[in-house]
Amino acid sequence: MINVIIDGIKVSAPDNASILQAAELAGVKVPTLCYHPDQAIKANCRVCVCEVEGLPLLQAACSTPIRDGMVIRTNTPAVIEARRTILQLILAHHPQDCLNCIRNKNCELQALAEQYAIRENPFELMVRGLPRDTSTPSIVRDPDKCILCRRCEYACSEFQSVNALGLENRGNHAMIVPSLGKDLLESPCVMCGQCIHACPVGAIHENEEIDEFLAAVADPDKIVVTQMAPAVRVAIGEEVGMATGDMDMNVLVTALRQIGFDYVLHTNFTADLTILEEGNELLKRVKEGGKLPMFTSCSPGWINFCETYYPDLLDNLSTCKSPQQMFGALVKTYWAEKMGVDPSKIYSVSIMPCTAKKFEAARPEMNSSGYRDVDLVLTTRELGRLFRMTGLDFSRIAPGKFDSWMGAYTGAAVIFGATGGVMEAALRTVYEVVTGNELKDVNFTFARGMEGIKEAEIDLNGLKVRVAIAHGLANARKVMDQVRAGESPYHFIEIMACPGGCIGGGGQPITKSNAKRAERIEGIYKEDEGLLLRKSHENPEVIQIYEEFLHEPLGHKSHELLHTHYHDKNKKFL
Amino acid sequence: MAEFKEIIMPFKNTPGGIIQAFHAVQKKINYLPENAIIDAAEVFGIPVKEAYGVATFYSYFSIKPRGKYIIRICESAPCHVAGAAEIIASLERELGIKIGETTGDGKFTMELTECVGQCQATPVITINGKPYAGVTPQQVAEILAEYE
Ligand code: SF4
Ligand code: SF4
Ligand code: SF4
Ligand code: FES
Ligand code: FES
Numbered sequence: 001m002i003n004v005i006i007d008g009i010k011v012s013a014p015d016n017a018s019i020l021q022a023a024e025l026a027g028v029k030v031p032t033l034c035y036h037p038d039q040a041i042k043a044n045c046r047v048c049v050c051e052v053e054g055l056p057l058l059q060a061a062c063s064t065p066i067r068d069g070m071v072i073r074t075n076t077p078a079v080i081e082a083r084r085t086i087l088q089l090i091l092a093h094h095p096q097d098c099l100n101c102i103r104n105k106n107c108e109l110q111a112l113a114e115q116y117a118i119r120e121n122p123f124e125l126m127v128r129g130l131p132r133d134t135s136t137p138s139i140v141r142d143p144d145k146c147i148l149c150r151r152c153e154y155a156c157s158e159f160q161s162v163n164a165l166g167l168e169n170r171g172n173h174a175m176i177v178p179s180l181g182k183d184l185l186e187s188p189c190v191m192c193g194q195c196i197h198a199c200p201v202g203a204i205h206e207n208e209e210i211d212e213f214l215a216a217v218a219d220p221d222k223i224v225v226t227q228m229a230p231a232v233r234v235a236i237g238e239e240v241g242m243a244t245g246d247m248d249m250n251v252l253v254t255a256l257r258q259i260g261f262d263y264v265l266h267t268n269f270t271a272d273l274t275i276l277e278e279g280n281e282l283l284k285r286v287k288e289g290g291k292l293p294m295f296t297s298c299s300p301g302w303i304n305f306c307e308t309y310y311p312d313l314l315d316n317l318s319t320c321k322s323p324q325q326m327f328g329a330l331v332k333t334y335w336a337e338k339m340g341v342d343p344s345k346i347y348s349v350s351i352m353p354c355t356a357k358k359f360e361a362a363r364p365e366m367n368s369s370g371y372r373d374v375d376l377v378l379t380t381r382e383l384g385r386l387f388r389m390t391g392l393d394f395s396r397i398a399p400g401k402f403d404s405w406m407g408a409y410t411g412a413a414v415i416f417g418a419t420g421g422v423m424e425a426a427l428r429t430v431y432e433v434v435t436g437n438e439l440k441d442v443n444f445t446f447a448r449g450m451e452g453i454k455e456a457e458i459d460l461n462g463l464k465v466r467v468a469i470a471h472g473l474a475n476a477r478k479v480m481d482q483v484r485a486g487e488s489p490y491h492f493i494e495i496m497a498c499p500g501g502c503i504g505g506g507g508q509p510i511t512k513s514n515a516k517r518a519e520r521i522e523g524i525y526k527e528d529e530g531l532l533l534r535k536s537h538e539n540p541e542v543i544q545i546y547e548e549f550l551h552e553p554l555g556h557k558s559h560e561l562l563h564t565h566y567h568d569k570n571k572k573f574l
Numbered sequence: 575m576a577e578f579k580e581i582i583m584p585f586k587n588t589p590g591g592i593i594q595a596f597h598a599v600q601k602k603i604n605y606l607p608e609n610a611i612i613d614a615a616e617v618f619g620i621p622v623k624e625a626y627g628v629a630t631f632y633s634y635f636s637i638k639p640r641g642k643y644i645i646r647i648c649e650s651a652p653c654h655v656a657g658a659a660e661i662i663a664s665l666e667r668e669l670g671i672k673i674g675e676t677t678g679d680g681k682f683t684m685e686l687t688e689c690v691g692q693c694q695a696t697p698v699i700t701i702n703g704k705p706y707a708g709v710t711p712q713q714v715a716e717i718l719a720e721y722e
Contacts, residue, residue: 163621163622163623163624164623166621166623166626166627167627167631168626168630170630170631178623179623179626180611180612180622180623181626181637187623572612573608573612573615573622574622
């Protein structure tokens with residue numbers, strides 16, 4: 001430990017701590033922009049400068065290591081003056097567009113401009129006037145707002161190993177661009193949206209489609225039906241001033257009705273269904289010598305990644321559609337039939353923690369119902385905006401119930417929202433199917449938590465199944481390279497594109513740190529524990545849909561509606 | 575595209591080899607086409623976005639096609655003060671192109687550069703690396719004629 005004095009406060013900090021870390025220990029807040037708690041130090045914005053006794057120049061707190069006896073001042077007039085000048089320089093190249101900006105009130109630059117009382121700018125305003133990149137259905141780039149902190153690039157390359165974003169040119173002409181200066185769609189981008197969480201400002205954001213939703217609600221001919229993914233509930237509270245995990249599911253149901261949904265159903269229903277289809281697919285592959293290891297297929301960012309970087313391993317992917325797309329295919333067939341409504345009138349909206357789901361829903365093959373299966377995907381953030389727009393007071397909303405036929409779910413579906421959840425849910429069912437015995441303890445705790453790659457060997461009455469779980473595509477890459485090399489010891493691998501799984505999805509409330517992801521994961525397992533039914537095959541509506549409609553897992557109807565195939569994206573540069 | 579790989583390969587194990595490889599490519603065709611960048615990324619085992627970063631970082635690399643002769647006008651302070659702007663105007667008149675453009679016949683490209691270390695007689699231009707110091711607007715046509 002090293003002792004330093006920060007603003008008169010004595011503090012001991014670890015030997016390799018930076019001034020910024022020591023200040024945090026001392027309870028002193030230093031402003032930052034390029035700094036990110038889960039990333040390497042970049043030290044390119046200079047907004048964190050502080051005074052160090054004995055040094056003539058101000059020092060960047062994020063990159064300067066402390067030395068024993070260092071005396072640091074973080075709030076002298078000279079420091080404040082320097083920070084204001086730095087902010088003014090950044091703002092002089094920044095569109096003065098807060099009122100119209102998707103990050104209004106949730107922007108690190110705006111917050112600092114407010115905090116440092118920036119009222120006018122001595123520097124001439126010079127905005128570059130670069131075009132927006134709207135090439136993908138998921139992610140929009142607005143390069144004029146970029147402050148060149150390079151946090152997005154780090155997330156894309158280091159967390160995700162996608163390498164879609166990089167620096168172009170230098171000095172005044174520097175820009176963060178998709179590889180080779182192309183648009184995002186042409187780049188290897190998998191639309192996971194992790195760059196959005198990394199970005200301190202509004203330079204990368206989701207393709208916002210609130211207006212499409214409002215138009216559908218306003219159309220009297222449309223029956224607007226929603227499905228909502230399990231990761232949404234634990235995070236949506238953050239958008240409306242509640243603590244993580246605090247939103248009550250049944251209150252949320254009423255709130256969804258109040259913003260205009262005619263029927264509120266749940267993606268959890270098809271998550272349970274996925275387990276029956278995918279579990280049986282796995283058993284079939286094991287018994288019949290099919291392609292192993294089998295990879296899960298619920299995460300569209302992961303599917304894009306596999307189609308981009310591992311097209312040679314597409315046959316290892318489960319043919320199961322994601323729960324969102326299974327739901328989409330069923331709502332305009334099975335559900336429409338049961339409800340006696342004309343499927344052409346159904347407008348199916350999914351609420352997802354995910355930006356890649358917008359791309360997935362728009363895939364041309366996702367129309368097995370005879371219509372586009374999912375008409376619109378809204379992210380958790382967009383739902384938050386709709387809630388705020390309609391001024392709902394969550395403390396006064398009476399709890400409501402999900403509508404029938406595709407609204408029932410078990411705890412196994414709930415945990416799909418966290419890394420390891422699909423694996424755990426699958427094991428709960430596969431165990432009982434294979435052994436014929438009741439699974440007494442449904443908790444497979446090896447599968448839980450933020451560790452990058454988790455693995456185990458499960459004994460199903462003598463049948464040994466080796467499984468692995470990876471989240472974040474950089475971890476997925478490690479597992480995939482092993483498979484490609486023919487050295488993978490596993491039968492079944494769960495992969496989620498986003499760190500932490502769907503709770504850390506690119507459409508979730510802006511999530512700067514992994515600590516927040518861990519908090520949401522807690523909320524997921526709490527919800528699972530509170531439920532009576534925790535195994536997918538016990539979902540009464542799932543039992544019913546097999547009796548009435550699908551007849552058997554992997555049967556004819558399932559193949560038509562619930563399964564799909566994948567394509568090599570043939571990307572020319574990676 | 576095998577030709578790019580052939581040019582790039584010899585630098586594979588040199589430290590900073592990608593920069594030398596890009597120089598070698600430019601020597602052949604005066605700019606770095608996309609495929610050369612993609613090939614370099616493959617040879618050096620780095621993501622394309624990084625190879626692209628290198629290709630755009632240095633002002634002596636160009637990712638746009640350029641003419642056979644590259645005229646670079648120094649815009650650093652001494653040359654600037656000595657009247658680089660008039661030289662630019664004169665070149666633009668003679669060639670009918672602006673800075674960053676290439677003549678229709680693919681012969682000349684005009685670019686700006688920083689100090690090329692010839693400040694003893696300013697302003698300075700270079701044509702394919704050959705410096706011309708203390709240039710006057712009147713000399714421009716004469717210099718260009720050397721390349722006819
Ligand atoms: S990015 Fe931030 S500072 Fe820039 S316009 Fe948007 S809210 Fe304002
Ligand atoms: S969406 Fe994901 S893959 Fe695409 S640029 Fe952002 S981080 Fe990279
Ligand atoms: S897009 Fe955002 S995260 Fe990326 S460099 Fe620009 S400001 Fe930083
Ligand atoms: S936060 Fe320290 S330099 Fe950007
Ligand atoms: S300033 Fe022009 S050559 Fe040195």
